[in-house]
Amino acid sequence: MDRITKQLVADLVKTQELKSNKESEQFEEFCNYTVLSNEYGKTFDLTNVSVGSGQDTGIDGIAIIVNGHLIEEVDEIDDLLANNGYLDATYLFIQAKTSSCFKTQEMHSFYFGINDFFSEESTLPRNREISKAIEISEQILNNASEFKGNPKVKSFFITTGIYNEEDKNVSSVRDKFKSDLKLLNIFDSIDVNILGSNEIGKLYRKTKNPISTTFNFSNKVTLQDIDGINQSYYGVLPFNEFKKILIGDNDNINNIFDDNVRDFQGINNPVNKSIAKTIEGENPDLFSVLNNGVAIVANTIKTSGNTFTIFDYQIVNGCQTSNVLYDHRHDQDIDKINIPLRLIVTDDEDVKSKITVSTNNQTAIKKEQLSAMSNFQKNLEHYYLSIEGEGKLYYERRSKQYNSDRSVIKRRIITVPIQIKSFSSIFSKNPHHVTSYFGNIVKKIGESGSSIFKSDHQYASYYMSGLCFYRLDSFFNSGMIDSKYRKVKFFILMLFPLLASEEELPPLNSQKKVEKYCIPIIDKLNNQDDAIKLFQDAIDIIDCSGIDIEDKQLIKSKSMTEKILASYNNKLKT
Structure with a gap:
């Protein structure tokens, strides 16, 4: 491995707190992280895509992205189908070799493994991770009637050498694989990538840069000077320019939707149906007068005439509009669409929050709910940042907001989904729910029946x-x-505070009681010996419950939680 690649790999090992000491395994994780970071706009857990071990069918990394979400469990397919009304899938396969040359035998093994992945009659032994990915894939393919279009597949064969496109041996293996995969008649597109050290290095550096884009904004007016705002504009933008803001080079939608915990509401949402009807109708040019448009906040901007380059930008209003436009990006008349656009340039977080609240009036979330949610998220982020020492973590309320911050150890980032799942498992005692029905919890956020992110909740419970x-x-x-x-990690999380404290779960709106409960637990978590013992005690309780942790249906059921809690209560009596 050359010196530059070694340094890049070492950088990832540090920022992700990777534990492997083997150079080959570190390079595999480096390639998995780099490829997926460039194909997927949200923060992810690297362990969920790394499959390289024994019986890995020649594949080091697999990621399945459906409707813009990285799929971890089979049930998520049904949730997305119910919410969005369609499936749009992309498969990513990665193989990484530390050798400085491209060996056709290794390429054959990788490509054969991908073909075997989709084969109805597999000939290769599969490890647990490969089998899980195949189970997810089968659920996708079994819902072919709900496809927006056939799935896309992208493969990445990576070494530390220099790729020569004129190498006939390599190109013939690549072309044979592509033609074999076409014969399956499954895919809308097949993208075969062969990368050397220079290419993978460029992609890794790209993951550290804040998002930016350049577009032509000719039909605009400049707004008057406003305190806290550096520059602001209002106008309309044709779709062929707006897509430069919305869509990345890989044809994926960028993750640029700030303070939007609930995310895209799907095409079955009444507002989105109305947006789609306008786009699909006889007069799509009416879009600019029928739609409220999009509001964008950028940290900095460079202008040259009508050419605008914006940096570290987010769509703070228009998530639904943007997603519907993305879904129709290949429509014949899409270029007739003009999108009303407000562009605000500011680095003032308070101003950003006010803009988010004031411009969000098209979805079912009431302004007071949105304001409370936005302020809670921001304050929770600040609470995390106030913690120093061994327990230092970062709450990521906006996906990839810490990507360009070199001082942040990325494995110490707590994403919104992780926060929801861990908090709900502990304080609502429903680990079965977050394993299976996470989408339903998210849908209720901001509503009266929600038990998470309530304005009077104390932040220590979330941090703990x-x-x-x-x-x-x-x-x-x-x-x-x-x-x-x-x-069963969320069942283990449920048990940990029960084992670490003799106190009852506190009312979450009482600062005194929450801190009295949480701080001693936090102290135990920051002591490795205490923490590992308590986690192991939790695992012993799960083992003693008699449940089968391999039973996928049981893990999704309330009875699993009840049996584990009964096992915990039995332990207290002995």
């Missing part, structure tokens, strides 16, 4: 649950806890 997740995840990664228990 995030730290609990981080510690357990670290023990899995280091091998101190058997990785087979990953599938």
Whole structure:
């Protein structure tokens, strides 16, 4: 491995707190991280895509992205189908070799493994991770009637050498693989990538840069000077320019939707149906007068005449509009669409929050709910940042907001989904729910029946649950806890505070009671010996419950939680 690639790999090992000491394994994780970061706009757990071990069918990394979400569990397919009304899938396959040359035998093995992945009669032994990915894939393919279009597949064969496009041996293996995959008649497109050290290095550096784009904004007016705002514009933007803001080079939608915990509401949402009807109608040019448009906030801007380059930008209003436009990006008349656009340039976080609240009036979330949610998220982020020392974590309320911050150890980032799942498992005692029905929890956020992100909740309870997740995840990664228990990790999280404290769960709106409960638990989490013992005690309780952790249906059921809690209560009596 050359010196530059070694330094890049070492950088990832540090920022992701990777535990492997083997150069080949580190390079595999480096390639998996780099490829997926460039294909997927949200923060992800690297362990969910790394499959390289024994019986890996020649594949080091697999990612399945459906409707813009990285799929971890089979049930998520049904949730997305119910919410969006369609499936749009992309498969990513990665193989990484530290050798400085492209060996056709290794390429054959990789490509054969991909073909075998989609084969109805497999000939290769498969490890647990490969089998899980295949199970997800089967669920996707079994819903072919709900496809927006056939799935896309992208493969990445990577070495530390220099790729010569004129190498006939390599190109013939590549072309044969592509033609074989076409014969399956499954895919809308097949993208075969062969990368050397220079190419993978450029992609890795790209992951560290804040998002930026350049577009032509000719039909605009400049707004008057406003305190807290550097520059602001209002106008209309044709879709062929707007898509430069919305869509990346890989034809994926950029993750640029700030303070939008609930995300895209799907085509079955009444507002989105109305947007789609306008686009599909006889007069799509009416879009600019029938739609409220999009509001964008950027940290900085460079202009040259009508050419605008914006940096570190987010769509703070127009998530639904943008997603519907993305879904129709290949329509024949899409270029007739003009999108009303407000562009605000500011680095003032308070101003950003006010803009988010004031411009969001098209969805079912009431302004007061949105304001409370936005302020809570921002304050929770600040609470995390106030913690120093061994328990230092970062709450990521906006996906990839810490990507360009070199001082942040990325494995210490707690994403919104992780926060929701860990908090709900501990304080609502419903780990079965977050494993299977996470989408339903998210849908209720901001509504009166929601039990998470309430304006009077104390932040220590959220931090404690995030730290609990981080510690357990670290023990899995280091091998101190058997990785087979990953599938019941949220059940383990539920048990940890019960074992670490004799106090009852506190009312979450009482600062005094929440801190009295959480701080001693946090202290135990920050002591490795205490933490590993308590996690192991939780695993012993799960083992003593008699449940089968390999039973996928049981893990999704309330009875699993009840049996584990009964096992915990039995332990208290002995």
